[in-house]
Amino acid sequence: xxxxxxxxxxxxPAVLAVIAGTLLGFLAPATAGxxxxxxxxxxxxxxxxxxxxxxxxxxxxxGGFLLKRGLADVAVMSTHPPEVANTAALLAVILGPLCAxxxxxxxxxxxxxxxxxxxxIVLVFFLVAFPFVEQAARLNWLATLIFxxxxxxxxxxxxxVVGYAGLLDLGYAAFFAIGAYTTGLLSSPTSTFQVxxxxxxxxxxxxxxxxxxxxxxxxxxxxxxxxxxxxVTLGFGEIVPVAFQQLIHITIKEPFTCWIIPAFQNLxxxxxxxxxxTLLNQYNxxxxxxxxxxxxxxxxxxxxxxxxxxxxxxxxxxxxxAVGAIAYLFRRAQVRNQVNSKSNRRAVIGAVVGLxxxxxxxxxxxxxxxxxxxxSAVANSVLATVQPGAFESARPISWYFLILGLSVLTIFLIxxxxxxxxxxxxxxxxxxxxxxxxxxxxLVRTKLLAFAMGATFSGFAGAFxxxxxxxxxxxxxxFSVSVIVLSAVVLGGLGNLTGVIFGALIIMINxxxxxxxxxxxxxxxxxxxxxxxxxxxxxxxEFIRANLDPVKYRFLLLGLVLVLVMAIRPEGLVPxxxxxxxxxxxxxxxxxxxxAKMKATPDKVDPS
Amino acid sequence: MSKLRRILVAAVIIYIFLLLSPxxxxxxxxxxxxxxxxPYLVARYLVIGIANGAIFAIIALGYTMVYGIxxxxxxxxxxxxxxxxxxxxxxxxxFGTTSKSDAGQIIFTIVIALIVAIIFGALLNAFIxxxxxxxxxxxxxxxPLISAIGVSFxxxxxxxxxxxxxxxxxxxxxxxxxxxxxxxxxxxxIARQDLFQDVLGLKGFPVQFxxxxxxxxxxxxxxxxxxxxxIANTRLGKAMRAxxxxxxxxxxxxxxxxxxxTITFMLGGGLAGAAAxxxxxxxxTAWWFMGFQAGLRSFTAAVLGGIGxxxxxxxxxxxxxILTSISDGLLDPAWTRAWVFSVLVLVLVFRPTGLxxxxxGQKA
Numbered sequence: 008x009x010x011x012x013x014x015x016x017x018x019x020p021a022v023l024a025v026i027a028g029t030l031l032g033f034l035a036p037a038t039a040g041x042x043x044x045x046x047x048x049x050x051x052x053x054x055x056x057x058x059x060x061x062x063x064x065x066x067x068x069x070g071g072f073l074l075k076r077g078l079a080d081v082a083v084m085s086t087h088p089p090e091v092a093n094t095a096a097l098l099a100v101i102l103g104p105l106c107a108x109x110x111x112x113x114x115x116x117x118x119x120x121x122x123x124x125x126x127x128i129v130l131v132f133f134l135v136a137f138p139f140v141e142q143a144a145r146l147n148w149l150a151t152l153i154f155x156x157x158x159x160x161x162x163x164x165x166x167x168v169v170g171y172a173g174l175l176d177l178g179y180a181a182f183f184a185i186g187a188y189t190t191g192l193l194s195s196p197t198s199t200f201q202v203x204x205x206x207x208x209x210x211x212x213x214x215x216x217x218x219x220x221x222x223x224x225x226x227x228x229x230x231x232x233x234x235x236x237x238x239v240t241l242g243f244g245e246i247v248p249v250a251f252q253q254l255i256h257i258t259i260k261e262p263f264t265c266w267i268i269p270a271f272q273n274l275x276x277x278x279x280x281x282x283x284x285t286l287l288n289q290y291n292x293x294x295x296x297x298x299x300x301x302x303x304x305x306x307x308x309x310x311x312x313x314x315x316x317x318x319x320x321x322x323x324x325x326x327x328x329a330v331g332a333i334a335y336l337f338r339r340a341q342v343r344n345q346v347n348s349k350s351n352r353r354a355v356i357g358a359v360v361g362l363x364x365x366x367x368x369x370x371x372x373x374x375x376x377x378x379x380x381x382x383s384a385v386a387n388s389v390l391a392t393v394q395p396g397a398f399e400s401a402r403p404i405s406w407y408f409l410i411l412g413l414s415v416l417t418i419f420l421i422x423x424x425x426x427x428x429x430x431x432x433x434x435x436x437x438x439x440x441x442x443x444x445x446x447x448x449x450l451v452r453t454k455l456l457a458f459a460m461g462a463t464f465s466g467f468a469g470a471f472x473x474x475x476x477x478x479x480x481x482x483x484x485x486f487s488v489s490v491i492v493l494s495a496v497v498l499g500g501l502g503n504l505t506g507v508i509f510g511a512l513i514i515m516i517n518x519x520x521x522x523x524x525x526x527x528x529x530x531x532x533x534x535x536x537x538x539x540x541x542x543x544x545x546x547x548x549e550f551i552r553a554n555l556d557p558v559k560y561r562f563l564l565l566g567l568v569l570v571l572v573m574a575i576r577p578e579g580l581v582p583x584x585x586x587x588x589x590x591x592x593x594x595x596x597x598x599x600x601x602x603a604k605m606k607a608t609p610d611k612v613d614p615s
Numbered sequence: 616m617s618k619l620r621r622i623l624v625a626a627v628i629i630y631i632f633l634l635l636s637p638x639x640x641x642x643x644x645x646x647x648x649x650x651x652x653x654p655y656l657v658a659r660y661l662v663i664g665i666a667n668g669a670i671f672a673i674i675a676l677g678y679t680m681v682y683g684i685x686x687x688x689x690x691x692x693x694x695x696x697x698x699x700x701x702x703x704x705x706x707x708x709x710f711g712t713t714s715k716s717d718a719g720q721i722i723f724t725i726v727i728a729l730i731v732a733i734i735f736g737a738l739l740n741a742f743i744x745x746x747x748x749x750x751x752x753x754x755x756x757x758x759p760l761i762s763a764i765g766v767s768f769x770x771x772x773x774x775x776x777x778x779x780x781x782x783x784x785x786x787x788x789x790x791x792x793x794x795x796x797x798x799x800x801x802x803x804x805i806a807r808q809d810l811f812q813d814v815l816g817l818k819g820f821p822v823q824f825x826x827x828x829x830x831x832x833x834x835x836x837x838x839x840x841x842x843x844x845x846i847a848n849t850r851l852g853k854a855m856r857a858x859x860x861x862x863x864x865x866x867x868x869x870x871x872x873x874x875x876x877t878i879t880f881m882l883g884g885g886l887a888g889a890a891a892x893x894x895x896x897x898x899x900t901a902w903w904f905m906g907f908q909a910g911l912r913s914f915t916a917a918v919l920g921g922i923g924x925x926x927x928x929x930x931x932x933x934x935x936x937i938l939t940s941i942s943d944g945l946l947d948p949a950w951t952r953a954w955v956f957s958v959l960v961l962v963l964v965f966r967p968t969g970l971x972x973x974x975x976g977q978k979a
Contacts, residue, residue: 231967243956245952246952486907493761494765559775560772563769573761574747577755
């Protein structure tokens, strides 16, 4: 974290210290068995040290430290006024330990349920507050974070296929591409269809399209053994971008009329008499390497900001009815499943929350009266940034909330899926296909659904990607995307949602933010310090210029990370419980453990 | 009734195939036209296909042996082949041999380059196995595969640093647009002589058959026969077969499993080194990303022939080579990958263990 602060400077130390402190407070208590008072002190001190390091990092970047050491040239790179750095440093040292202590206190609560809920509230608060803080602190992290979240979506989808069902899919980018191209073809002025489907409909269409292709790929290949499946999906992932690149002059001629009948007629010496039917001639579907751009951004559904009076009321009423109907259906499904009454209550709460979110997101709230004083001014400024009137790339906050919403929806759906009959069937197949089959799991259907479900979520991601970047090109969706998503899943911990999310965030943030910023810093260092110092030695200058470029070693770094993680923690950073046990306790250990237990308490044997 | 339905379904599928496949270059009237009017061109494609296929087959042997012994798709194998290409290129550059050097020097250089590439490949592959895979021998199957992908990335980046700075296409802002890659010329050491016209003196023989194609083919056959002999007749080969049959039983029989696996990797790496030199002499280009495509096709070849089966890998290699060159020449080069994989899927659907693979039970 201190390193990060060196990279970014400015206000970043304060933000980083808060994040570091919170994470420390959240994670550390789980690992130690000391008394709660001890933990509080220890985490506080730990966070103080961390924050101080972060603060020092910020000071290095912004020059307060370097100027005194005479390294003025490096400090020149900073664009922030010195008082920002000092305030940020102060905030970092104060807020970091405070957050750590607060979080530790939370974890120490006797009431675990309350602690969990408070944790959730803290998480939601962080997620909601982050973009505003980020904007205020002018860190420019949001664009990267949005991309990272696209990868989170992808990783969550792939986790279904690889983590739950245990099917290795090396061509996941293909479904991402299919989702993105569906969006592009159906909502771009440059596409051949010339239609403008609403984005909110389009994400479902894209997801459905990706799912259909998941079916199409899965149907002939799912009978294959694991490694064969891997290579076939790899091939599919290779073909799809090529197809999007090449579908630019499609000519389809009806084979019977165009050559089969004429060929026979020629064979018997007759003059061919059939008129050739050409269905498509030189049809340009995907625009090849030129790509499809621009793509329509999402707009508000149903309600437009200009609606007034009865129209507005009718539309809001319609929306309420729709959401209510969804909630009702949801509840009915729950009742039918005979789940206990508690989760019914939860379902209702969920529906109400969904309704409120829908209203907040979709219904434009008119600005308050500007004369009402400071409160209305604050409220208006918040409204102005939150309301997604139209999604523009210049206002990343609305995109951030959109992808956040999609991620939350995905996480919710996947959690439900995981515990459903289907999810349990996936895991049964992963553990032992033969046994699962004997227990009545329909292998083909279950695997196909895993493929289709996994593809669905990458369809979401594709639709969002297309709309966000507003341009899609075939060579974007190549093998490296598939591998990065797979690495994220494996790095974070196969089969564990938290792990997968962390994995994707870590990989993307490292790759897009840290490495790039590190390069900027090194470039600064190079031009300001190293090159002048090596002015007399052209060979050395050339060497420095050619090799001092961390972005050039991205592949190397990613590869090293993969190899190292596999060597040290093959179950991933945040493994799911079952996998960790599977990997670390071999059969013999388990037997020994049970034997030890039996010796200790001979009358109470725990067979697990 | 069901038979009728089946025929109907097949007919519909064939019709749709005929309707849509011209998009991917499978335009029957055009192909028929080429075949009837330029049959020698088709024969030429076959020759090219056989030469390419020989190279694919040698690389595929490395895949299939490793898979046979530890059930790992060695993703880094293609990139190992790329590294071997650069190693031999370095040797050739060090000798300063060009196509204008005298015959003795050329032969000497080729032999040295072959030896260096083979040793380099063998040692590098054994090193990779030691560092990245050995620790994961009892881990779940995904772990070594991910490790192999990591090694592949590392090798690709090293190759890039070693051989020229193509633009690194990897997650550049907005997922990156492709950039030009540095291609290196591999010296054309074997003169472009036609076997029939120049060597045998058959003027006017219609099909071109370059001496380098003969060289590649003969070398490949020699290597494959040597490997077959090694596996069938030596003690080590026997130990390898035993290990791939049942690792635990082989261990009980006193076979040093680690040593056998290392030797397997060395053999595979050496073959990749030989393939690298042959390919360099034949195609005369090298670049850092060549390993990915070659590896993919070779692995497809190994799967096609029945993975774990050495003869199958050879057969698959030649099939993929011919398919590739036919598709490049007669259909549409842009869609070659699609055709290769369609054939793979078709073969796997009808023969799930590959052409020569024995029906092993499902291994989880």
